[in-house]
Amino acid sequence: MSFDTAPPPDDTLGRRDRERLARRRAMLDAALGVFGDKGFDGATVDEIAERAEFGKGTLYNYFPGGKDELYLTLFEDVVVGNLHRVLDATLATASFATAGDVRAAYCTFVEGVFVNFETHRPQHMLFMRDGERMMLDPDKAAFFGDLFDRFVERVAAPLDAAIAAGLVRPLPSRPVAHLLMGTVRGYLIADDETRCLPKGRPKPSPFATPGEAASFITSVFFDGLLAQPAVPADPA
Amino acid sequence: MSFDTAPPPDDTLGRRDRERLARRRAMLDAALGVFGDKGFDGATVDEIAERAEFGKGTLYNYFPGGKDELYLTLFEDVVVGNLHRVLDATLATASFATAGDVRAAYCTFVEGVFVNFETHRPQHMLFMRDGERMMLDPDKAAFFGDLFDRFVERVAAPLDAAIAAGLVRPLPSRPVAHLLMGTVRGYLIADDETRCLPKGRPKPSPFATPGEAASFITSVFFDGLLAQPAVPADPA
DNA sequence: ACAAGACGTGACCCATCGGTCACGCGTGTT
DNA sequence: AACACGCGTGACCGATGGGTCACGTCTTGT
Numbered sequence: 001m002s003f004d005t006a007p008p009p010d011d012t013l014g015r016r017d018r019e020r021l022a023r024r025r026a027m028l029d030a031a032l033g034v035f036g037d038k039g040f041d042g043a044t045v046d047e048i049a050e051r052a053e054f055g056k057g058t059l060y061n062y063f064p065g066g067k068d069e070l071y072l073t074l075f076e077d078v079v080v081g082n083l084h085r086v087l088d089a090t091l092a093t094a095s096f097a098t099a100g101d102v103r104a105a106y107c108t109f110v111e112g113v114f115v116n117f118e119t120h121r122p123q124h125m126l127f128m129r130d131g132e133r134m135m136l137d138p139d140k141a142a143f144f145g146d147l148f149d150r151f152v153e154r155v156a157a158p159l160d161a162a163i164a165a166g167l168v169r170p171l172p173s174r175p176v177a178h179l180l181m182g183t184v185r186g187y188l189i190a191d192d193e194t195r196c197l198p199k200g201r202p203k204p205s206p207f208a209t210p211g212e213a214a215s216f217i218t219s220v221f222f223d224g225l226l227a228q229p230a231v232p233a234d235p236a
Numbered sequence: 237m238s239f240d241t242a243p244p245p246d247d248t249l250g251r252r253d254r255e256r257l258a259r260r261r262a263m264l265d266a267a268l269g270v271f272g273d274k275g276f277d278g279a280t281v282d283e284i285a286e287r288a289e290f291g292k293g294t295l296y297n298y299f300p301g302g303k304d305e306l307y308l309t310l311f312e313d314v315v316v317g318n319l320h321r322v323l324d325a326t327l328a329t330a331s332f333a334t335a336g337d338v339r340a341a342y343c344t345f346v347e348g349v350f351v352n353f354e355t356h357r358p359q360h361m362l363f364m365r366d367g368e369r370m371m372l373d374p375d376k377a378a379f380f381g382d383l384f385d386r387f388v389e390r391v392a393a394p395l396d397a398a399i400a401a402g403l404v405r406p407l408p409s410r411p412v413a414h415l416l417m418g419t420v421r422g423y424l425i426a427d428d429e430t431r432c433l434p435k436g437r438p439k440p441s442p443f444a445t446p447g448e449a450a451s452f453i454t455s456v457f458f459d460g461l462l463a464q465p466a467v468p469a470d471p472a
Numbered sequence: 473a474c475a476a477g478a479c480g481t482g483a484c485c486c487a488t489c490g491g492t493c494a495c496g497c498g499t500g501t502t
Numbered sequence: 503a504a505c506a507c508g509c510g511t512g513a514c515c516g517a518t519g520g521g522t523c524a525c526g527t528c529t530t531g532t
Contacts, residue, residue, distance in 0.1 A: 037372075039372055099462050133366070135428060141429075169461060179456060189368055191414075222461045291480055292520090
């Protein structure tokens with residue numbers, strides 16, 4: 001597991017500063033691993049320090065806020081950062097001429113989220129699992145709520161354009177975006193729940209690739225379940 | 237907060253047995269409150285015992301498995317029990333003649349879940365928040381996965397009928413049910429996340445009543461987002 | 473009325489863990 | 503080469519909380 005967030009090391013930085021940066025990264029990397037494996041409450045600062053191959057004191061030099069600071073930093077930089085980057089690479093750069101374009105753009109976006117999830121499962125499970133727990137603390141709740149809210153806003157923006165162009169039904173865009181993100185999240189959580197099933201029960205989500213799962217969700221979301229209108233699904 | 241799950245006290249039981257039952261209930265009730273307020277890790281057995289107005293030792297007499305046993309019992313009896321009862325009262329008794337029937341039945345079901353959620357927020361947050369954390373332990377993961385799986389199966393069954401009748405597109409029913417439950421869950425989680433928002437940001441989900449939220453989700457799910465087919469939404 | 477046992481009790485035990493701090497090594501400076 | 507200081511270090515501390523157990527009380531059966 002490794003970051004793909006940090007900006008390329010800036011050559012204008014002194015050696016000392018670069019070393020500091022590298023250590024910070026190593027520590028966050030280790031924290032990510034431990035948090036991912038054990039969850040927030042299950043993780044211990046000792047184990048993080050050990051995995052980072054530093055003394056616990058050193059860790060507190062770099063992150064005086066301790067466990068919480070590590071977690072929140074990780075969350076904002078890595079998890080939310082990843083999601084925004086997926087968004088940048090898909091929805092944010094899309095332009096719509098037809099309803100099929102909208103559908104395809106959101107499908108690509110959702111697929112991107114799933115791929116990102118596959119690649120960085122631990123940090124996302126961290127998000128899914130412990131983010132919600134943080135809601136119990138009002139300060140953290142505000143922090144998380146704000147991050148989520150900002151993200152939803154960016155997901156909603158292209159929808160507004162599509163609605164203005166008459167390509168999508170005039171539903172309120174923010175609730176739709178909210179629902180879409182909730183769906184993705186709920187799907188991933190529920191999927192994880194059935195990952196290690198007892199006996200030989202058939203998995204309820206038999207999608208082999210993120211692409212299949214994404215087009216399934218997109219199909220439901222954009223075309224609806226009903227047979228009546230027999231939507232001629234626009235090939236991307 | 238109080239149970240609405242326990243079967244009416246059986247008169248065939250001796251006084252001793254009825255007392256035991258009542259105490260169990262009081263303990264579970266207290267545990268539910270504390271877990272709901274503090275989360276699984278945040279809750280302490282002492283506080284549960286105190287709120288139940290019993291000694292800690294007594295609590296261990298009734299639940300030798302301690303904290304875990306309390307939590308798992310609670311989860312299965314209360315949370316999953318509630319959901320099954322909602323399902324019994326809605327989907328399980330519905331019969332479909334038209335596509336509108338299907339749509340209405342699932343809308344009622346989703347609304348039922350939302351209403352239940354409003355009424356029993358703590359236990360459901362317990363489910364949302366800490367259920368996922370339990371996945372880290374393989375044994376518990378099997379337990380939760382199985383419960384969820386069984387529930388999904390029941391949600392999927394009416395869909396099969398609707399598909400067989402040609403009312404719903406021939407999508408695989410279990411993944412659809414899986415997705416629907418994931419959506420509801422994701423919606424509720426995301427909604428909770430924005431419940432205590434900083435500043436005066438507009439809430440992304442402005443639905444005042446469970447009914448509105450449910451018909452919104454149903455509309456997206458059944459009619460799709462696209463404007464093209466202009467689905468004539470069947471009034472229930 | 474007395475004995476016996478069932479059951480509630482909370483003080484106690486000990487493991488765990490987040491966080492601290494006095495020490496000393498190594499680096500860079502004079 | 504000697505000195506000084508930044509910084510890494512891990513032993514240590516205090517709090518917390520899950521789980522136990524010897525004791526007392528209250529019911530029950532004789």
